[in-house]
Amino acid sequence: MADSWSPPDGVDKGSEVFTVSLGMFKDTGYRCPAADAMKARGCRPRARPESTRETLEHFAFGPFMKASHASVHDGLQQWTAHAHEHYGAAFPEDPASPMTEVPAWSYRYQLPEPDQRGAREYRITVWGRCLRSPDGTRRELRLPVNRIKDAEPHRGHVAAAALATAEGIPGPLPERVRIVEFALLDGRTRTLFEGTRAEAVERYRKGGGPEALSAVLDGREFRPGSSCTGCAYLAVCPALxxxxxxxxxxxxxxxxxxxxxxxxxxxxxxxxxxxxxxxxxxxxxxxxxxxxxxxxxxxxxxxxxxxxxxxxxxxxxxxxxxxxxxxxxxxxxxxxxxxxxxxxxxxxxxxxxxxxxxxxxxxxxxxxxxxxxxxxxxxxxxxxxxxxxxxxxxxxxxxxxxxxxxxxxxxxxxxxxxxxxxxxxxxxxxxxxxxxxxxxxxxxxxxxxxxxxxxxxxxxxxxxxxxxxxxxxxDDHYAPTPGAACTRCEVARWCSARANEKEAA
Ligand code: SF4
Ligand code: SF4
The missing domain is CATH 3.90.320.10 (Lambda Exonuclease; Chain A)
Structure with a gap:
């Protein structure tokens, strides 16, 4: 069956290697399905105006994941220090069963010839803290979130995480796999999957993985919103x-x-x-x-x-x-x-x-x-x-x-x-x-x-x-202005400049 998906005018069809990042499997309502599909398929806009970078880090997990190259606001520094503390408490070192952080895994699946989408290779890239045992028989993917929600985890996201952790490269393939979500706010954890490598692959197949992958790659809905800020296709977007x-x-x-x-x-x-x-x-x-x-x-x-x-x-x-x-x-x-x-x-x-x-x-x-x-x-x-x-x-x-x-x-x-x-x-x-x-x-x-x-x-x-x-x-620096507003400030906990009640009066 021919691929009925096509990019909008002004965007060139991309490569034969389709790369889906784990976050794309988590449809929160704030992602733009069309932009995710274009990005995953490697589509390129014909024109991409120069953009200016922010002076400060704007990705809250950046410093925690050691992926930050910009300056960090005081509030984010406080939050990151708090997050490290809770991470250490949630995952204390266990000399009997040591785990070491390793570079993120990427799952790859090659086809002998391009399929109906024009893909010759599919990749799923992992985002999170990746760890393995010294002998490589165990892998653990730790996914940071602010808080653990009461809602069920996204099925397709867990399925894709299980597959990419079980079968991803580099490194020897493990015998056992664990996917765990951890809350930076209070150190709570929630195990999303635990099992053998074969069970992880099965979880992908039977747990909604292929359907979730198709949903990402074939996304057609343009959903203007906050994700437009970093979107490479903004200049040619037909919906914005x-x-x-x-x-x-x-x-x-x-x-x-x-x-x-x-x-x-x-x-x-x-x-x-x-x-x-x-x-x-x-x-x-x-x-x-x-x-x-x-x-x-x-x-x-x-x-x-x-x-x-x-x-x-x-x-x-x-x-x-x-x-x-x-x-x-x-x-x-x-x-x-x-x-x-x-x-x-x-x-x-x-x-x-x-x-x-x-x-x-x-x-x-x-x-x-x-x-x-x-x-x-x-x-x-x-x-x-x-x-x-x-x-x-x-x-x-x-x-x-x-x-x-x-x-x-x-x-x-x-x-x-x-x-x-x-x-x-x-x-x-x-x-x-x-x-x-x-x-x-x-x-x-x-x-x-x-x-x-x-x-x-x-x-x-x-x-x-x-x-x-x-x-x-x-403004590039967002300096605090302590005063009366501090007493009703919902993020005062992360602010080292906050005025106490006497000062605010
Ligand atoms: S500009 Fe916004 S709506 Fe258009 S493709 Fe990009 S993210 Fe989607
Ligand atoms: S209102 Fe006060 S506590 Fe809140 S961020 Fe500003 S200075 Fe800090």
């Missing part, structure tokens, strides 16, 4: 939409980055904090999952699920309304139910008849080539009114009525929404395009309408967004 000048800053010689309003707010509070959040260093759960923040997220998750069914919400909110994965104290559960009943009066689906006209929490990604920044936004809801897009944001509040003034500064996501709508970056007609800010309060729901075409709104939106972006865009 451009928004020249969206952020109002220029970026000659600046490294390509992503930006969201959440980053902007976090940077404004403290540049070091934003940098550590971007590195995904583990955040303090007590801050990140405070009861009120958790209630807000639970309300959003409930509404997203309801709106996904394309039915208008009603005041009938079940007693057990809290979605899976959230834990709320009773008081917050009661308040959440009340706020959801308030939402029924302003639910946008009351006036939308066409199901295809509703997008629930869509990921909106635009590349601003002037700043070379990928702007990422996630409106709570987009729906069409006639030919125009309406951007709905929902907030929850435990207090009484709020002020309608200064909305764009208070909620900068509205400023970004105003720019995207007024510039026509979302498409559709500008005639009825608008932003709706819904604030759910115990006493009722506010619905503020913002007209993105009003000159004063556009000017305020530009000023707000530029104000959040400009300093960050020039």
């Amino acid at each position: 939409r451009r928004a020249p000048g969206l952020l109002g800053v220029t970026g000659e010689g600046r490294p390509r980055r992503t930006w969201s309003v959440t980053n902007g707010r976090s940077y404004r509070a403290c540049p070091a904090r934003d940098h550590m959040r971007r590195l995904h260093l583990p955040a303090a759960q007590a801050v990140e999952r405070s009861p009120s923040a958790e209630r807000g997220r639970a309300v959003h998750a409930y509404l997203a699920e309801r709106h996904g069914l394309h039915r208008p919400c009603t005041v009938d909110v079940p007693a057990q309304w809290v979605p899976d994965g959230f834990e709320l104290p009773e008081e917050e559960q009661r308040l959440g139910a009340l706020l959801l009943r308030r939402h029924a009066a302003v639910c946008p689906l009351r006036c939308v008849r066409d199901r295809s006209a509703v997008r629930v929490e869509p990921r909106v990604v635009r590349h601003d080539p002037f700043s070379d920044v990928l702007v990422i936004a996630e409106p709570d809801l987009l729906y069409r009114d006639g030919d125009s897009w309406v951007w709905r944001e929902t907030k929850t509040s435990a207090t009484g009525w709020g002020r309608p003034e200064g909305l764009l500064e208070r909620y900068p996501q509205l400023a970004l929404a105003a720019l995207l709508l007024s510039r026509g970056d979302l498409g559709g007609s500008p005639t009825r395009a608008r932003i709706e800010l819904e604030v759910l309060r115990p006493a009722g729901a506010d619905l503020e309408i913002v007209d993105p075409r009003a000159p004063e709104i556009r000017a305020a939106a530009e000023e707000t967004v530029r104000g959040l972006v400009a300093d960050w865009h020039r």
Whole structure:
């Protein structure tokens, strides 16, 4: 059967050696399947503009894996020291059964002639800490993660790891293989596979390995998002939409980055904090999952699920309304139910008849080539009114009525929404395009309408967004600014500059 996969215009078909890295088997929703397939097949873009490297290391596992060549931020240094400590505790040296670190293995499978994909050789490369016993009879692959999740491990990922560890080169092939995940945060471990070499190969064959390999190599979906930053195919990507000048800053010689309003707010509070959040260093759960923040997220998750069914919400909110994965104290559960009943009066689906006209929490990604920044936004809801897009944001509040003034500064996501709508970056007609800010309060729901075409709104939106972006865009070092924000900083644990409560007061 002929290969029906083909790269987009501007990309040359690659080599006969297909190389899949272990991480590609782990579809987290944030990887771009089309980019992974092109990379694995060795496809080359015909044009690849020069890019500037970051001054600081931006890969959080880099220093731990000794794969870092850039300078390392204080936060990442603290985190790496912590990670080494827990790694040592999780895997103490055992003189009776010593293991030595060795270079990463790579599995290779050669074919006598090219197959239907045009591949003559398949490779699976391992990423993680690779160890073997002195006599080479045992191999162990240790996969670092921040935390061990409750969710089941990715089946195809475990299958591919088992095969590559059992059959990979260099080195003598082992008799026994172990794959273990370990959490750098607390040293917990989870064994993903343990068995003989033959069992590891069997695990690949019967455990979803070939299917997972095909899924990577034949990926067609272009999924714009954070992975676009390092993507070699960005200049020719048919799915990534451009928004020249969206952020109002220029970026000659600046490294390509992503930006969201959440980053902007976090940077404004403290540049070091934003940098550590971007590195995904583990955040303090007590801050990140405070009861009120958790209630807000639970309300959003409930509404997203309801709106996904394309039915208008009603005041009938079940007693057990809290979605899976959230834990709320009773008081917050009661308040959440009340706020959801308030939402029924302003639910946008009351006036939308066409199901295809509703997008629930869509990921909106635009590349601003002037700043070379990928702007990422996630409106709570987009729906069409006639030919125009309406951007709905929902907030929850435990207090009484709020002020309608200064909305764009208070909620900068509205400023970004105003720019995207007024510039026509979302498409559709500008005639009825608008932003709706819904604030759910115990006493009722506010619905503020913002007209993105009003000159004063556009000017305020530009000023707000530029104000959040400009300093960050020039910054390479993300210095900490200790102060009042430290007391509510979710990554304070990794910051040696944090102010104590007395200093912050
Ligand atoms: S630019 Fe983004 S969407 Fe396009 S191929 Fe690359 S990662 Fe995928
Ligand atoms: S603890 Fe304070 S100085 Fe350190 S990152 Fe957090 S807010 Fe910034």
